[in-house]
Amino acid sequence: MxxxxxxxxxxxxxxxxxxxxxxxxxxxxxxxxxxxxxxxRAAEIENLALEMVRVLDDDHVAQGPWNPDLDKDxxxxxxxxxxxxxxxxxxxxxxxxxxxxxxYMQALGEEAVSIGQGLAFEPGDMLFxxxxxxxxxxxxxxxxxxxxxxxxxxxxxxxxxxxxxIFYQNKKKNLFTISGNLxxxxxxAVGWAMGSAIKGEDHIAASWVGDGSTAxxxxxxxxxxxxxxxxxxVLNVINNQWAISTFQGxxxxxxxxxxxxxxxxxxPGIRVDGxxxxxxxxxxxxxxxxxxxxxxxxxxxxxxxxxGAHSTSDDPTRYRPKDEWEAFPLGDPVNRLKQHLIKLxxxxxxxxxxxxxxxxxxxxxxxxxxxxxxTLTEPPFLDxxxxxxxxxxxxxxxxxxxxxxxxxxxxxxS
Amino acid sequence: MSNKTMREAINExxxxxxxxxxxxxxxxxxxxGGRGGTSGAEEASGGAFGVHAGLIQxxxxxxxxxxPITESAIMGAAGGAALSGLRPVAELMFVDFMGVCxxxxxxxxxxxxxMFGGRAKTPVTIRTTIGAGFGAGPQHSQxxxxxxxxxxxxxxxxxxxxxxxxxxxxxxxxxxDPVVVFEHKMMYTDExxxxxxxxxxxxxxxxxxxxxxxxxxxxxxxxxxxxNQVADKMAKTGISVEVIDPRTTSPLxxxxxxxxxxxxxxxxxxDESNPYCSMASEIASLAVCEAFDYxxxxxxxxxxxxxxxxxxxxxxxxYIPSASQIETAVNTVLDFDSPSAATG
Numbered sequence: 161m162x163x164x165x166x167x168x169x170x171x172x173x174x175x176x177x178x179x180x181x182x183x184x185x186x187x188x189x190x191x192x193x194x195x196x197x198x199x200x201r202a203a204e205i206e207n208l209a210l211e212m213v214r215v216l217d218d219d220h221v222a223q224g225p226w227n228p229d230l231d232k233d234x235x236x237x238x239x240x241x242x243x244x245x246x247x248x249x250x251x252x253x254x255x256x257x258x259x260x261x262x263x264y265m266q267a268l269g270e271e272a273v274s275i276g277q278g279l280a281f282e283p284g285d286m287l288f289x290x291x292x293x294x295x296x297x298x299x300x301x302x303x304x305x306x307x308x309x310x311x312x313x314x315x316x317x318x319x320x321x322x323x324x325x326i327f328y329q330n331k332k333k334n335l336f337t338i339s340g341n342l343x344x345x346x347x348x349a350v351g352w353a354m355g356s357a358i359k360g361e362d363h364i365a366a367s368w369v370g371d372g373s374t375a376x377x378x379x380x381x382x383x384x385x386x387x388x389x390x391x392x393x394v395l396n397v398i399n400n401q402w403a404i405s406t407f408q409g410x411x412x413x414x415x416x417x418x419x420x421x422x423x424x425x426x427x428p429g430i431r432v433d434g435x436x437x438x439x440x441x442x443x444x445x446x447x448x449x450x451x452x453x454x455x456x457x458x459x460x461x462x463x464x465x466x467x468g469a470h471s472t473s474d475d476p477t478r479y480r481p482k483d484e485w486e487a488f489p490l491g492d493p494v495n496r497l498k499q500h501l502i503k504l505x506x507x508x509x510x511x512x513x514x515x516x517x518x519x520x521x522x523x524x525x526x527x528x529x530x531x532x533x534x535t536l537t538e539p540p541f542l543d544x545x546x547x548x549x550x551x552x553x554x555x556x557x558x559x560x561x562x563x564x565x566x567x568x569x570x571x572x573x574s
Numbered sequence: 575m576s577n578k579t580m581r582e583a584i585n586e587x588x589x590x591x592x593x594x595x596x597x598x599x600x601x602x603x604x605x606x607g608g609r610g611g612t613s614g615a616e617e618a619s620g621g622a623f624g625v626h627a628g629l630i631q632x633x634x635x636x637x638x639x640x641x642p643i644t645e646s647a648i649m650g651a652a653g654g655a656a657l658s659g660l661r662p663v664a665e666l667m668f669v670d671f672m673g674v675c676x677x678x679x680x681x682x683x684x685x686x687x688x689m690f691g692g693r694a695k696t697p698v699t700i701r702t703t704i705g706a707g708f709g710a711g712p713q714h715s716q717x718x719x720x721x722x723x724x725x726x727x728x729x730x731x732x733x734x735x736x737x738x739x740x741x742x743x744x745x746x747x748x749x750x751d752p753v754v755v756f757e758h759k760m761m762y763t764d765e766x767x768x769x770x771x772x773x774x775x776x777x778x779x780x781x782x783x784x785x786x787x788x789x790x791x792x793x794x795x796x797x798x799x800x801x802n803q804v805a806d807k808m809a810k811t812g813i814s815v816e817v818i819d820p821r822t823t824s825p826l827x828x829x830x831x832x833x834x835x836x837x838x839x840x841x842x843x844x845d846e847s848n849p850y851c852s853m854a855s856e857i858a859s860l861a862v863c864e865a866f867d868y869x870x871x872x873x874x875x876x877x878x879x880x881x882x883x884x885x886x887x888x889x890x891x892x893y894i895p896s897a898s899q900i901e902t903a904v905n906t907v908l909d910f911d912s913p914s915a916a917t918g
Contacts, residue, residue: 286658320691331693336657341681347650348682354651355658358599358636365654378678381647388642550692551726553750556778556825 170409176477180487184414185463186210187433187489190217191224195442198450202428209419209429212463215438220499228442232506238279238437239501240515242271242494245295247519248304249468251527252311256325256472260535261311263325267292269435269467269485272493273368273398275299276440277462280448281366281394286352288336288345288367291326292398292466300333304523308530315540316533320550342373346382346395353386353393353451364392364451372403374418375411383459387425390456394447397421397459398434400466401488405479419461427457434462435493438500463490544570578768580761583736584625584701587743588663590772592633595661598747601639602648602665602701606630622667623703623762645671649678649700653686656696661747666702669756670713672721683752684727698753699746705758705796705846706878706894711885717795717847717878719756720856723823729753729777730824734798736766738821741775748774758796778825782834786816789904790834792857793819793844797876797895801844804900815904823853828860835861839870840907844900849877871910874903 173181188211195213196205215222230238249266256264267274274295281287289296297307309316311325319329319337329337339345349367356363369379374397386393397418401408411418419429428450432443440462447458465488469476481487501507534540548555548563555563567573578586592598605626607619620627630638641648645666652662666672672679679700686696706715723730729751733739739757746753783798784805793801798819805815816834820827835841841861845854854875861873876895884890 288654318691319689322688322691327689329690329693331690337686337689337694339682341677344650344677344682347644347647347678348654348657350647351651351654351656351662352658353654355655355660358655358660359597359658378646378650381642381644382650384642384644385647385651389639550688550690552729553687553695558825558828 170407170414172407172409172480174481174484176479176481178481180481180484182487182489185489186212188212188214190214191226193224193226195225195446198446198453199455202426205428206423209417209423209431209459209461212431212433213439213443214433214436215442216436216496216500220496220503222438222500226439226442228438228445230438230441232504234279235497235501236506238275239494239497239507240519241275241295241299242437242497243515244519244522245271245275245298246494247516247523248294248298248307251523252308253468253472255527261325262536263472264311265291265326265471266468267294269492270398270400270464271295272437272440272497273434273462273464276437277366277396277444280441280444282363284334284363285448286334286336286349286363286365288349288352288365289338290345290368290370290373290398291338292370293368294326294328297328297330297335300330300335302328302330302333302335304526305530308526309533312530312533312535313542314530314534315542317542320546321542343369343376343378343382346378347385349395350382350386350391350393353391354389357392362452364394364448366394366396368396368398370403371397371399371401371408371413371418372406372411374421383422383425383427383457386457387422387427390454392451392454393457394444394451395457395459397461398464399461400464402466402470402476402480404470404474417461419459422457422459427459429459429461431461431463433490434464435490435496437493437497464493465490544572575767575769577765578736580733580736580739580757580764581623581625583740583766583768584743584757585620585627585629586768587740587747588626588629589632591744591747592629592637594772597659598661598663599637599639599655600626600629600663600665601641601652603641603643603667605665606635606638606640621665623759625762645675646678649675649683652698652700653678653683653696656698657686657694661697661699663699663701663747666700668714669702669704669718670716672702672718679722679728679752680725684725687751688727695750696752697750699743700752700754701743702754702756703759704756705760706883706890707760709885709887709890712882715883715890717756719754719794719823720847720852722754723853723856724851727752728824729822731755731777731822732795733757733821734761734795734819736764736768738775738781740768741773742821744772745774745777749777756795761796764799775821777822778827779821780827780830781819781821782816782830783819784815784817786814786838788814788838789816789840789842789907790831790838791815791817791842791844791900791904792831793817794823794853795846797844797846800895800897800900803897804904808901808904813904813908828864831857831860832865835865836868839868841869841873842876842900842903842907843873844876844895846878846895848880849875850880852877871907874906876900876903
């Protein structure tokens with residue numbers, strides 16, 4: 161008998177019309193995974209990359225050593241921010257469908273990632289978000305109107321009409337601008353963290369990629385750099401199971417968890433229930449503390465599920481079962497935190513309904529204000545000469561000439 | 575003022591800028607070049623081309639940082655470090671390796687200021703080597719500066735002598751925009767007068783290395799020296815050649831080039847790069863578009879052929895533009911029987 165090599169083409173567990181199947185997803189029980197001290201040696205905590213840190217159990221009760229014991233106000237604020245992200249997304253998705261903005265990406269189902277992690281960092285920490293991290297911009301008070309104006313590319317756009325929708329920036333709040341080239345922010349975050357250490361500061365950096373982008377070279381370069389220099393950085397993989405229409409197996413997720421990608425370099429990995437805000441906060445805080453104390457980088461894999469389309473440019477019913485999200489064993493992060501708060505006696509369904517109503521109004525009011533600064537079709541529009549600004553610190557002669565020529569052609573004064 | 579090699583001039587610029595500003599760091603593959611001893615520092619060679627000699631001893635390992643072989647992470651980390659407030663000088667041994675990390679340069683570092691709506695600066699200096707002549711073949715000898723010049727947001731510097739190398743590099747490090755400095759690897763041992771004290775050479779100001787009336791030569795990097803030789807030789811036969819070294823291709827001193835062309839009416843461009851979409855094409859286009867009425871002969875471009883660079887000296891020497899090719903080009907533009915000149 162001969163054993164010829166056979167090519168393996170990864171196949172998702174279920175395609176449209178089939179029954180969702182998450183049997184490939186290894187879960188740990190809530191509270192089951194040991195919480196080591198933040199100065200633990202990487203080699204002694206490799207299991208963290210292979211198991212799954214979970215705090216909230218199926219009855220919405222916090223369990224085990226990773227329970228961060230967040231106070232009531234913090235939990236309620238986390239819930240508010242998650243709901244706000246969802247309501248904002250819902251509104252922006254709809255205005256895209258109405259043709260008011262050209263593009264949008266929801267974080268539906270992944271809200272606990274940005275909010276839970278964002279709360280675990282200090283304001284001086286520099287964050288290099290990926291495109292589905294709008295929650296980071298929201299929780300760092302970028303302002304809904306500002307964010308909407310960016311998506312509208314209107315006269316108040318923080319990016320002056322240069323970036324496509326959702327490519328926010330917030331330099332003041334230490335939020336890097338979104339990059340359309342994937343994983344490029346990983347080495348930048350490592351470099352920022354190295355700079356902080358060189359200057360003797362205790363600020364750390366963090367960056368995010370999706371499961372698909374772990375295949376990018378920059379992901380691996382950055383891990384090498386972070387390991388070599390023991391950079392104070394928290395590197396995160398949002399494993400939402402899908403990279404547009406390719407499931408996480410195409411990024412190599414079938415063999416080992418993404419959290420294990422750093423083990424060969426001696427970088428601790430933590431695989432965490434990404435829909436469990438308490439677990440997300442606790443693991444991120446652990447990694448941030450470790451980095452701040454000189455313990456170097458940590459790679460966190462947040463296991464979650466992309467509840468919506470990749471973007472407004474694709475239709476997920478073409479490549480996965482319609483009811484796959486409902487079957488996802490880690491549930492809905494907003495509902496889980498809500499149920500936890502109800503269980504604690506801090507919250508009720510009525511209050512939740514009221515909160516959603518309030519935030520919808522807030523978002524609607526913000527939208528009204530945002531469009532008053534112009535839309536894609538209604539003035540005021542941005543000045544054409546803005547195209548020529550900020551290319552260099554000072555505008556060189558040839559750019560001035562080109563600007564003037566263009567303005568002359570358009571009959572505008574330079 | 576004393577006689578220094580290009581290598582020493584660059585080293586001096588780095589040292590003085592690092593002394594002046596603690597936020598200046600050096601990062602790259604083999605930039606320390608440590609060997610021997612217990613720490614390695616005492617004998618550290620200062621990198622593949624010896625440019626960083628002595629810097630590790632003076633500034634230590636947190637400011638002269640050896641890296642893994644990860645070009646993309648070097649550039650990405652330099653961009654991130656620049657955003658954190660440092661002024662990184664990132665070295666890439668050969669411009670040929672840019673393919674590995676071009677995304678971090680042209681999509682990232684070059685665009686941060688723009689994408690941030692003007693709220694961020696990225697004071698990164700990238701030093702790299704260009705040029706053939708070492709028998710280093712197709713992947714270690716290219717002169718790819720026109721590719722970088724084409725990218726909005728990048729400034730591009732091409733020193734042709736030790737004096738310029740020092741002043742331009744100091745300016746690059748203090749500049750708030752990302753700057754790529756292209757050093758010709760055959761010129762590190764070239765000598766020239768270089769002041770000991772720090773000085774800056776502003777970008778976008780061409781250097782007239784020879785003044786003349788009959789023909790304008792615009793040349794870049796090592797080709798400036800060949801053009802100077804040709805100008806000196808032809809001066810003996812009564813031909814007055816003006817040689818312009820733009821020194822920076824972005825920004826480019828278009829006015830100086832156009833003024834000279836308007837005066838001489840004849841232009842030769844010398845560029846060691848491949849000819850298509852090159853600086854030679856760009857300068858020729860500038861003259862034709864902006865000084866057509868003054869041209870008394872077609873512009874002649876002296877460039878390398880559109881081939882990869884062969885390693886063997888017999889072929890490599892034929893690849894590199896030579897003084898005799900430049901001389902022929904000058905004679906061609908002089909001998910051109912201009913219809914307008916005949917009637918005018």
